[in-house]
Amino acid sequence: xxxxxxxxxxxxxxxxxxxxxxxxxxxxxxxxxxxxxxxxxxxxxxxxxxxxxxxxxxxxxxxxxxxxxxxxxxxxxxxxxxxxxxxxxxxxxxxxxxxxxxxxxxxxxxxxxxxxxxxxxxxxxxxxxxxxxxxxxxxxxxxxxxxxxxxxxxxxxxxxxxxxxxxxxxxxxxxxxxxxxxxxxxxxxxxxxxxxxxxxxxxxxx
Amino acid sequence: xxxxxxxxxxxxxxxxxxxxxxxxxxxxxxxxxxxxxxxxxxxxxxxxxxxxxxxxxxxxxxxxxxxxxxxxxxxxxxxxxxxxxxxxxxxxxxxxxxxxxxxxxxxxxxxxxxxxxxxxxxxxxxxxxxxxxxxxxxxxxxxxxxxxxxxxxxxxxxxxxxxxxxxxxxxxxxxxxxxxxxxxxxxxxxxxxxxx
Amino acid sequence: xxxxxxxxxxxxxxxxxxxxxxxxxxxxxxxxxxxxxxxxxxxxxxxxxxxxxxxxxxxxxxxxxxxxxxxxxxxxxxxxxxxxxxxxxxxxxxxxxxxxxxxxxxxxxxxxxxxxxxxxxxxxxxxxxxxxxxxxxxxxxxxxxxxxxxxxxxxxxxxxxxxxxxxxxxxxx
Numbered sequence: 001x002x003x004x005x006x007x008x009x010x011x012x013x014x015x016x017x018x019x020x021x022x023x024x025x026x027x028x029x030x031x032x033x034x035x036x037x038x039x040x041x042x043x044x045x046x047x048x049x050x051x052x053x054x055x056x057x058x059x060x061x062x063x064x065x066x067x068x069x070x071x072x073x074x075x076x077x078x079x080x081x082x083x084x085x086x087x088x089x090x091x092x093x094x095x096x097x098x099x100x101x102x103x104x105x106x107x108x109x110x111x112x113x114x115x116x117x118x119x120x121x122x123x124x125x126x127x128x129x130x131x132x133x134x135x136x137x138x139x140x141x142x143x144x145x146x147x148x149x150x151x152x153x154x155x156x157x158x159x160x161x162x163x164x165x166x167x168x169x170x171x172x173x174x175x176x177x178x179x180x181x182x183x184x185x186x187x188x189x190x191x192x193x194x195x196x197x198x199x200x201x202x203x204x205x206x
Numbered sequence: 207x208x209x210x211x212x213x214x215x216x217x218x219x220x221x222x223x224x225x226x227x228x229x230x231x232x233x234x235x236x237x238x239x240x241x242x243x244x245x246x247x248x249x250x251x252x253x254x255x256x257x258x259x260x261x262x263x264x265x266x267x268x269x270x271x272x273x274x275x276x277x278x279x280x281x282x283x284x285x286x287x288x289x290x291x292x293x294x295x296x297x298x299x300x301x302x303x304x305x306x307x308x309x310x311x312x313x314x315x316x317x318x319x320x321x322x323x324x325x326x327x328x329x330x331x332x333x334x335x336x337x338x339x340x341x342x343x344x345x346x347x348x349x350x351x352x353x354x355x356x357x358x359x360x361x362x363x364x365x366x367x368x369x370x371x372x373x374x375x376x377x378x379x380x381x382x383x384x385x386x387x388x389x390x391x392x393x394x395x396x397x398x399x400x401x402x
Numbered sequence: 403x404x405x406x407x408x409x410x411x412x413x414x415x416x417x418x419x420x421x422x423x424x425x426x427x428x429x430x431x432x433x434x435x436x437x438x439x440x441x442x443x444x445x446x447x448x449x450x451x452x453x454x455x456x457x458x459x460x461x462x463x464x465x466x467x468x469x470x471x472x473x474x475x476x477x478x479x480x481x482x483x484x485x486x487x488x489x490x491x492x493x494x495x496x497x498x499x500x501x502x503x504x505x506x507x508x509x510x511x512x513x514x515x516x517x518x519x520x521x522x523x524x525x526x527x528x529x530x531x532x533x534x535x536x537x538x539x540x541x542x543x544x545x546x547x548x549x550x551x552x553x554x555x556x557x558x559x560x561x562x563x564x565x566x567x568x569x570x571x572x573x574x575x
Contacts, residue, residue: 007264007384229483230486233489237489237493264413272546282429289549296533302562308522310519313519323488324494324495337527339530341449343528
C-alpha cells in the first residue's frame with residue numbers, strides 16, 4: 001500500500017517531465033558530428049537550382065520546397081508549391097513529421113544559403129534524412145533560372161543546352177507564356193543522392 | 207552511446223556474456239518477486255494476488271521512461287533498437303492462445319524457467335510442453351504461414367498510431383498503471399488468500 | 403523491504419528492478435528480454451542434429467537457417483535464458499525456496515496439475531511462435547519501447563486469461 005505511493009511519488013514527476021519535453025528531444029539521434037562534418041565537406045546536402053527547376057516543372061511529387069524565411073518575405077515571393085516554415089519554428093512539434101520522414105525530398109531555401117545550411121545542420125543532427133539545401137538560395141535561383149545569362153559563343157554545347165533549359169524554365173516558372181507541362185518530362189531524372197549506409201538495427205525477436 | 211553492440215563498443219562475444227549477466231538479473235528479479243510460483247501468477251486472474259500486474263507494469267513504465275530519458279540525454283539511439291514487427295492477426299491469435307496457455311499452465315516461458323530453477327516440477331513439465339508446442343509450430347509451419355504473415359503493419363509505435371508524443375503516451379501509461387495498481391490492491395483486500 | 407507475511411520482494415521494487423534489467427538489455431544489446439526464442443533455437447538445433455534430412459526438406463528450418471546463419475544455439479536469447487536459470491536458482495537459494503514440489507490448489511491432484519501444465523506449455527509454445535514472442539519478448543519488451551505489437555500481445559494474453567479464468571478456477575483457488 002505505502003510502496004505504491006512511493007512509486008507514484010517518483011514516477012509521476014518523471015512521467016510529467018518526459019511528457020513536457022518537445023518531441024524532437026527524445027527522437028533518435030544517430031548521426032555523429034564526424035558524419036555531419038563529412039557530409040558538409042562533400043556538399044552532399046546541396047541541390048542545384050537546375051535540379052529543382054526540373055522537378056518543379058515535372059511536378060515531381062517527391063519534392064517539397066521549404067521556405068525558411070519570415071512569413072512577410074514568403075508573401076512577397078516564393079517558389080511554386082513551397083511551404084513556409086520560418087527557421088525559428090523548425091523545432092516545433094508541428095513540423096517534426098515534415099522534417100523526419102523518408103518519403104519526400106525536402107529542399108530548404110532562404111535568400112542565400114547561410115540560414116538554410118544552419119537549419120539543415122540542426123535537422124541532420126537530429127538524425128533526420130531527406131533534407132537538402134537549395135544551391136545559392138533564392139539569389140542564385142534568380143540569377144540562374146529567372147535571368148540566365150546567355151553563354152558566349154566559345155562555350156561548349158552543353159553550356160548552351162543548359163542556357164536553353166534555364167531560359168525555358170525561367171519563363172515557365174516566372175509566369176511566362178510557356179505552359180508548365182510542356183516538353184520537359186522526358187529530360188527529367190529524379191535527383192537521387194546516395195547517403196552513407198546507416199548502422200543496422202539489432203536483429204532480434206523471440 | 208547505446209546500444210553498445212550496434213555502435214561496436216563491445217564485441218559479439220562480450221554481448222553474449224552480458225546476455226548471460228542480464229539473464230541472471232532477469233531470473234533473480236522474477237524469482238525474488240514470486241514469479242516462480244504458478245499459484246501466485248494465476249492469482250492475478252482471480253484478484254487474490256496481483257503481484258504479476260504490479261511487477262509487469264512497473265517494469266514496463268520504468269523501462270519505457272528509462273528509454274525516453276536515455277534518448278533525451280543522448281545515451282541511446284532509439285532508432286537502432288529492435289522493435290518486434292506487428293502482424294495484426296498473428297499477434298492477436300498468438301496472444302489468445304498464449305492467454306489460454308497461461309491460465310491452464312500457470313506460467314509463461316520466462317517464469318517457468320525460474321520455477322524450474324528452484325525445483326518446481328510443474329514448471330519443468332510446462333517447459334516440456336513449450337518444447338512440444340514450438341515443435342508443433344515449426345513442423346506445422348505451412349499451416350500457420352498464411353496467418354503468420356497476414357496484415358503486416360511494420361513496426362509502428364502506439365504513440366504514433368494515436369498521434370501522441372512518445373512522452374505524453376508514456377505519461378498516460380504511468381497513470382494507467384498506477385490506476386491498475388490501486389484497483390489491484392483493492393481486489394487483494396476484497397479476495398484475500400494466504401501466501402503459498 | 404519484506405512484509406510480515408511474505409519473504410518475496412516488494413512487487414513495486416521488483417518491478418523497478420525488472421525495468422532496469424530490461425533497460426540495460428536495450429542499452430547494451432539493443433533488444434528487449436525474451437524467452438521463447440531460446441526454445442526455438444534449441445528445437446532447431448535438435449531437429450538439425452537428429453534429423454538433418456528432414457531439416458533440409460522442411461521450409462521452416464531452411465528459412466531459419468538462411469535468416470539466422472551460424473549455430474542457432476549461439477544466440478543472445480539462449481545465453482540470456484541460461485542466465486535466467488542461474489539467477490532464479492540464486493534467488494531461490496538465498497530465500498530458501500529450493501525444493502522439488504508440484505504446486506497446486508489443494509482441491510486438485512498433482513496429476514491434474516501436471517496435465518494442465520503440459521497443455522498450457524504446449525499452447526504457450528504454439529502461441530509464442532505465432533505471436534512472435536511471449537509475455538517477456540513481445541508484451542513486456544514491446545510495451546517498454548511503446549511498440550503497437552507489444553500492447554496488442556499484452557491485451558490478448560491477459561484479456562484471454564481473464565476471460566477463461568472462471569473455467570479453470572478450481573485449479574488455482
